[in-house]
Amino acid sequence: MVTQDSTGADLERSLELLWAGRSRGRRGPRPQLTVAQIADAAVRIADADGLAALSMQRIAAELGYSTMAIYKHIPSKDLLLEVAADVGAGRPPELDGDFRQAIRAWAGALWAGFQARPWILRVPLDHTPLGPNQLAWLDRLLRPLLAAGLAGAEARAAALHLTAVVRGTAQISLDMAGPRSDGELARALAGVLDPKEYPALTAVHEAEAAGGPGYEQKGLPAELGFGVDRFLDGLEAWVSRTSPVRPGRAP
Amino acid sequence: MVTQDSTGADLERSLELLWAGRSRGRRGPRPQLTVAQIADAAVRIADADGLAALSMQRIAAELGYSTMAIYKHIPSKDLLLEVAADVGAGRPPELDGDFRQAIRAWAGALWAGFQARPWILRVPLDHTPLGPNQLAWLDRLLRPLLAAGLAGAEARAAALHLTAVVRGTAQISLDMAGPRSDGELARALAGVLDPKEYPALTAVHEAEAAGGPGYEQKGLPAELGFGVDRFLDGLEAWVSRTSPVRPGRAP
DNA sequence: CACCCGAGTGTATGTCATAAACAGTTTTAG
DNA sequence: CTAAAACTGTTTATGACATACACTCGGGTG
Numbered sequence: 358m359v360t361q362d363s364t365g366a367d368l369e370r371s372l373e374l375l376w377a378g379r380s381r382g383r384r385g386p387r388p389q390l391t392v393a394q395i396a397d398a399a400v401r402i403a404d405a406d407g408l409a410a411l412s413m414q415r416i417a418a419e420l421g422y423s424t425m426a427i428y429k430h431i432p433s434k435d436l437l438l439e440v441a442a443d444v445g446a447g448r449p450p451e452l453d454g455d456f457r458q459a460i461r462a463w464a465g466a467l468w469a470g471f472q473a474r475p476w477i478l479r480v481p482l483d484h485t486p487l488g489p490n491q492l493a494w495l496d497r498l499l500r501p502l503l504a505a506g507l508a509g510a511e512a513r514a515a516a517l518h519l520t521a522v523v524r525g526t527a528q529i530s531l532d533m534a535g536p537r538s539d540g541e542l543a544r545a546l547a548g549v550l551d552p553k554e555y556p557a558l559t560a561v562h563e564a565e566a567a568g569g570p571g572y573e574q575k576g577l578p579a580e581l582g583f584g585v586d587r588f589l590d591g592l593e594a595w596v597s598r599t600s601p602v603r604p605g606r607a608p
Numbered sequence: 609m610v611t612q613d614s615t616g617a618d619l620e621r622s623l624e625l626l627w628a629g630r631s632r633g634r635r636g637p638r639p640q641l642t643v644a645q646i647a648d649a650a651v652r653i654a655d656a657d658g659l660a661a662l663s664m665q666r667i668a669a670e671l672g673y674s675t676m677a678i679y680k681h682i683p684s685k686d687l688l689l690e691v692a693a694d695v696g697a698g699r700p701p702e703l704d705g706d707f708r709q710a711i712r713a714w715a716g717a718l719w720a721g722f723q724a725r726p727w728i729l730r731v732p733l734d735h736t737p738l739g740p741n742q743l744a745w746l747d748r749l750l751r752p753l754l755a756a757g758l759a760g761a762e763a764r765a766a767a768l769h770l771t772a773v774v775r776g777t778a779q780i781s782l783d784m785a786g787p788r789s790d791g792e793l794a795r796a797l798a799g800v801l802d803p804k805e806y807p808a809l810t811a812v813h814e815a816e817a818a819g820g821p822g823y824e825q826k827g828l829p830a831e832l833g834f835g836v837d838r839f840l841d842g843l844e845a846w847v848s849r850t851s852p853v854r855p856g857r858a859p
Numbered sequence: 860c861a862c863c864c865g866a867g868t869g870t871a872t873g874t875c876a877t878a879a880a881c882a883g884t885t886t887t888a889g
Numbered sequence: 890c891t892a893a894a895a896c897t898g899t900t901t902a903t904g905a906c907a908t909a910c911a912c913t914c915g916g917g918t919g
Contacts, residue, residue, distance in 0.1 A: 376800045385896025386884040412875065423899050425877080430897095434876065479732055482779050487797070492806060499808035509815025510822050511834055512808075518835030521776025522769055528733050529768065546738070549627045555743060557750035557763075564760025572761055583762055584769030588835070591842030636865035637915045663906065674868050676908085681866095685907065862919080868912080878903075886895080 374436055375443055375488040390422060392430050392440065399441040400474075408476040411441075435483075442480040443488025446470065449497040457589055459501040464523050464585055465576045467494065471527040478528050495520070506596045515592060522584060530580045622687060626694055626739040641673060643681050643691065650692040651725075659727040662692075686734075693731040694739025697721065700748040708840055710752040715774050715836055716827045718745065722778040729779050746771070757847045766843060773835060781831045 377392050398419045403411050413434060417424040431437045450466045452459040471478055486492065495516060502512040543562050552559040572583040628643050649670045654662050664685060668675040682688045701717045703710040722729055737743065746767060753763040794813050803810040823834040 372796055372800060383896065384884090384886045384894065386898085388897060390897085413877085414875075425900080426898050428877075481730055485780050485793070492797075492801070492809060496806040496809040499812055503808055503811060509812045510830075513812050513816070514823060514831060514834035515838070517777055517780065517831055518773055518839075521773045521780065521835075523772075524779075525772025525776040526768055528775075529736050529772065542736070546743075550743075555747040557754055558743060558747040560754065561750055561760045561764050565764070572765060579761075580765060580768055583765035584772075584839070587766070587842035587846055588769075588839045589842070590845055591838030591840070594841055594845065595838055634865070635863070635917055637867085637917095639866060641866085664908085665906075676869080677867050679908075860919100862917105864915105864917095866913100866915085868914105870910085870912100872909080873907095875906075876904100878901105880899105880901085882897100882899080884895100884897080886893105888893080889891085 370432065371436060371439060371484075371487055374431065374440055388430070390420065390426060390430055393444075394420060395427060395430055395437070396440045396444045399437060400445045403441065403445070403476040404474060408479045411438075411476075413437075435481075438480045440488070442477050443486070443490045445474050445477050446488070446490040446494060448490060449494040452497060452501060456501050456505045456593070460498070460519065460589060461576055461585065463494075463498050463501075464519060464581060467520075467523045468527060468578060468581060471524070475527075478524065502592075505592070506600050507592070511595075515588075518588065519585070522588070523581065526581050526584075530578075622690060622735075622738055626691060639681070641671065641677060641681055644695075645671060646678060646681055646688070647691045647695045650688060651696045654692065654696070654727040655725060659730045662689075662727075664688075686732075689731045691739070693728050694737070694741045696725050696728050697739070697741040697745060699741060700745040703748060703752060707752050707756045707844070711749070711770065711840060712827055712836065714745075714749050714752075715770060715832060718771075718774045719778060719829060719832060722775070726778075729775065753843075756843070757851050758843070762846075769839065770836070773839070774832065777832050777835075781829075 374392060395416060398416050399411055402415055402419060413427050414424045416437075417427055427437075431440070447470065450462065452462050454462065486495075498516045498519060499512050502515050503509075507515060543566060547562065550559055550562070572579055574582045574586075576582075577585060646667060649667050650662055653666055653670060664678050665675045667688075668678055678688075682691070698721065701713065703713050705713070737746070749767045749770060750763050753766050754760075758766060794817060798813065801810055801813070823830055825833045825837075827833075828836060
């Protein structure tokens, strides 16, 4: 398995697989296995037992084929993970409401997706996502951004920003909701944290322990909500600063 | 190797290792190997040949010990990766200048760090970082946020947001700078993208191809800069909205 | 001085991704 | 209509890897 530092010249192979319009009219026996079956099995296994349990042998067993049969359909495990991640992402939600509502709904849905399938966060990313589902998520996010009046490059940057925030926050926070409570972590850290060296951290921890205000709100988890809202504030201000004539929704 | 879905009960073990104040006065022979040596070797290997090349055997060989000697100092590869990631992160930069400058400098430094050691992005995160270096980065970021007048929970959320953005953006964009130009990707995608299904994406791609304005600026890469600036706009607006009396820097 | 804890070693096990050689099947070129 | 070519699935094999286990020996502690 490579899983790391791929040269990335296999872009075309990735695309081919992800957009599986199998060219019909091959020669040999008609395949019984399909990429879709394999991907579904992979998702099922990862859902059930986590990414660590996702081996080629396990997939083959799940489907009742020999291990190597998988390789007749997918050239490497890296590619398989890419496909599984795309399938696992599912279709993006329909967004409605105004700019803010739409984007907050998008972020909330993505967050929920990561919560439902945390293994997707472990799939190593070695290029920008290319699968139909992941691109659909991106497209859905770009719509309100463009409609709000952002230029192409700005919308692209904003979309990257939002994707990165949700993904990164999920990566850091997801299992925090696990066994240990947030407080336990704080207590464990308190033992080693030198206030002279980490003054700001100590201050924040103390405030937290004292039960600070806390930023709660509808729809988005607290860790995400504040940041996303500030970002949206900034975006709106930018739009009204650079194009005072608010363009309407596309016809 | 687990590398995935850890139960996370080993929090204390992580802390012990990361903050390596070895308890003196043991019995047997004094250890020759130390955790620091092991971590340094790991970083050296990852720097040279990537995370995929980082095996216990390789580390042992690098240090001239048997493979199993490593396990006398570190209980598992997962923990080793955690330690290596912390060591690899290095010390955060000193920040000066005003709020904006400081935070942009922080983001730029972190970005540069990921560029210098892309393997850190591949180390699976299974809890919030706990090592002295990673916490130092966090502390350095919290300082200007607190100084600007954010409350504890807000500062924490903003810091998480910024960390996530830089990390996530790096993850998606880093190798984009690799072999294929951005344009090649666009061309490859154009072949499969149905404008009916991905209207916004298509529009953005076209604008990009036409050579839109592009958001360039000093210090931060284009992918990051726009988003970070909008976020900072939003933060500043929030601060002046919620506490009109701008608090000065701590004495 | 005897004891034992703990460092470092060698060997062993089970899992994994994947290469290579092979067998049966269907399509197509002659 | 036939034979080769192309393709699917299987079997077997290889080399890496993380890590358990049983050991040897050194040096503080009783």
